Amino acid sequence: MVRFEDISTPARLAEPGEGIGRDELSLAARNHGLPLEALRYDLTPPGLHYVLTHYDIPYAEDADWALTIGGHVERPLRLDMDELRSYPAVTTRVTMECAGNGRALLSPRPVSQPWLVEAVGTADWTGVPLWALLAEAGVRDGAVDAVFTGADHGIERGVEQDYQRALPIETATAEEILVAYAMNGAPLPPQHGRPLRLVVPGWYGMAHVKWLRDITIAAAPFTGFQQATAYRLRQEPDEPGEPVTRIAPRALMVPPGFPDFMSRARVVRPGDHTLEGRAWSGHAPVTAVDVSTDDGRTWHPAALDASDDHRWAWRRWHFTWTAALGTHVLCARATDAEGRTQPLTQPWNRGGFANNLVQRVPVHCTGP
Numbered sequence: 001m002v003r004f005e006d007i008s009t010p011a012r013l014a015e016p017g018e019g020i021g022r023d024e025l026s027l028a029a030r031n032h033g034l035p036l037e038a039l040r041y042d043l044t045p046p047g048l049h050y051v052l053t054h055y056d057i058p059y060a061e062d063a064d065w066a067l068t069i070g071g072h073v074e075r076p077l078r079l080d081m082d083e084l085r086s087y088p089a090v091t092t093r094v095t096m097e098c099a100g101n102g103r104a105l106l107s108p109r110p111v112s113q114p115w116l117v118e119a120v121g122t123a124d125w126t127g128v129p130l131w132a133l134l135a136e137a138g139v140r141d142g143a144v145d146a147v148f149t150g151a152d153h154g155i156e157r158g159v160e161q162d163y164q165r166a167l168p169i170e171t172a173t174a175e176e177i178l179v180a181y182a183m184n185g186a187p188l189p190p191q192h193g194r195p196l197r198l199v200v201p202g203w204y205g206m207a208h209v210k211w212l213r214d215i216t217i218a219a220a221p222f223t224g225f226q227q228a229t230a231y232r233l234r235q236e237p238d239e240p241g242e243p244v245t246r247i248a249p250r251a252l253m254v255p256p257g258f259p260d261f262m263s264r265a266r267v268v269r270p271g272d273h274t275l276e277g278r279a280w281s282g283h284a285p286v287t288a289v290d291v292s293t294d295d296g297r298t299w300h301p302a303a304l305d306a307s308d309d310h311r312w313a314w315r316r317w318h319f320t321w322t323a324a325l326g327t328h329v330l331c332a333r334a335t336d337a338e339g340r341t342q343p344l345t346q347p348w349n350r351g352g353f354a355n356n357l358v359q360r361v362p363v364h365c366t367g368p
Contacts, residue, residue, distance in 0.1 A: 011157060011237065013350070014109040024114045033118025039254045039278050042122070042316075043093070046183055049121030050205075051191045052098050052113060054163055055154030058211045062187075062195045067133075067179070071147070071216035074138030081195055084181060087128040092178060092201060093310040095122040095280045099204035099231060099244045103352030110352035117252060117359055122278075122313050125199045127180035131173045134217070139169065145222045146172035148198050151211035159225045165209050166222035167200065176201045176312065179212065201312035202246050202282035204354070206231050233349045241349075247282030248356040249342060251289045251317065251334035255361055266363045273321050275302075278314035281336035288335040289317040295329035296344050296358065302332070323365040330361040 008023065020028075031052045038048045062081040070076040098119035103110055105117075134146070145166040152163045171177075178199040181188060188194040193210030200207040206226065222228075232241030254276050257268035279286045285307065290299040302319040321330070335341040346357035 007155065007158075009111075011350070012111050014111050016108070018109075020104075020114055021111070024111060027113045031113055033115060034121050036118060036252060036255055039252055040276070043184055044121035044123055046123070046186075046189050046192060049123060049192070050096075050098060050119045052100075052119065052205060053152070053191065053210075054156070055152040057190050058151040060151065060190070060195055060211060065195050065213070067196060067213060067215070069133060069137045069215045069217075072140045072143045072219045073134075073217050074140060075136070077133070077137050079133075081181065084128055084179065084196070087132060089126055090129055090178060091124050091126040092176060092199070093122065093124050093313040094199055094201045095120065095247075095278075095312065095314045096199075096205050096208060097247050097250070097280075099206050099353045100351065100355075101250075102346075102355030102357060105357065106346065106348055106352050106355065110350055112352065119205075120250075120252070123183050124185065125178055125180040126182035126185070127178040127196075127199070129175060130177040130179055130198070131175055133179060133215070134173055137217070139173070139217055140219075142219050143169045143217045144220055145169060145218045147216045147218055147222045147224070148209040148212060149214040149216070150193075150209045151213050156225060156230065159229075161225050163209065163226060164222075164224045165207055165226050166218070166224070167207065169217070171200075204231075204244055204247055204282070206244065230351070231353065232351065233353055234351065235349060237350060244351075244353045247280065248354050249279070249281035249283070249286060249334040249336045249340050250356045251277055251279035251286075251332040251342070252359055253277040253330060253332045253361055256321075256330070256363060266361065268323050268363055268365050269368065270323055270325055270365055273323055274318055275321050275330065275332075276316065276318040277332055279304075279317055279332075279334035280314040281334065281340060282312075283340055284337035285311065286315050286334050287337045290333045290335075291319040291321075292331040292333075293321055293328055295360065296331050299333070323363070325365050325367065328363045328365065330363055331358045333358045
């Protein structure tokens with residue numbers, strides 16, 4: 001008899017010198033990141049937005065879908081898609097990033113989805129403010145957590161489960177959180193949660209539950225697998241760790257010039273080049289981006305595009321670089337309004353979470 005814990009070796013670290021394995025390759029083939037040249041788009045086209053799916057993509061049709069809201073409430077609700085669309089719609093531009101972005105760059109490497117730096121995207125999400133649904137249901141005194149259940153089902157570390165995450169009730173009732181049914185003005189694509197998903201601006205992607213089918217208000221802290229076991233910042237496997245929550249500041253650069261096919265190494269010609277990219281933080285607005293063209297030894301301020309009304313979306317930055325013959329390592333570093341900035345030396349944790357080490361882009365400047 002096969003036991004679930006025998007199916008895979010979960011939550012392990014790669015051995016010294018161990019390359020990407022077949023299990024990681026299979027995850028990388030199912031999930032995909034943003035091609036960094038697509039940072040030029042204010043809004044990421046849905047097919048270029050990063051995707052992480054824990055289990056299978058559920059097959060869902062609008063006509064068969066309903067969202068239930070229950071638990072510690074006065075009036076349990078069951079809302080079909082037509083009823084959800086009858087509420088006043090809100091559209092919010094949100095930059096979403098996977099909590100494991102950058103994991104594959106760590107040493108030792110946590111064995112999981114092997115992201116480099118591309119697990120990000122920005123979209124206009126349209127839906128119903130969560131607070132409006134909770135107000136109609138009537139959250140009772142003593143509520144602690146709102147628990148969100150998706151239709152995706154599978155096994156992690158021997159535990160069979162629906163994908164579930166919770167938010168503290170004071171977070172769940174914040175005005176910016178959406179129960180979304182559209183992305184960039186069109187119905188959600190299947191890989192992005194069709195027909196319904198949660199959008200939690202400022203939080204890493206694990207909080208944005210896809211294929212949302214139930215919200216349960218709980219009078220006690222939620223201790224499900226994705227809350228109490230996964231997505232924790234730990235140094236050792238047996239410590240409780242700190243929960244992963246808001247997105248740490250990050251700047252990414254559009255790789256300049258043109259690439260080698262296999263290595264993706266960049267090539268430019270001598271002369272002036274506009275370096276550009278995007279920067280964001282889930283804690284506070286980005287207020288500065290600095291650029292280095294000598295692997296972090298010296299830094300220069302980049303120009304930030306004027307701030308707009310999109311509090312939860314990335315900002316464009318640009319910088320003029322005069323390239324000389326030779327090999328250069330370009331870097332970008334974001335700082336937010338609360339003084340958080342990106343580290344030059346990467347802190348490590350067993351899950352490879354909240355990794356916001358500065359990006360390094362090797363560039364070869366050659367003659368004609």
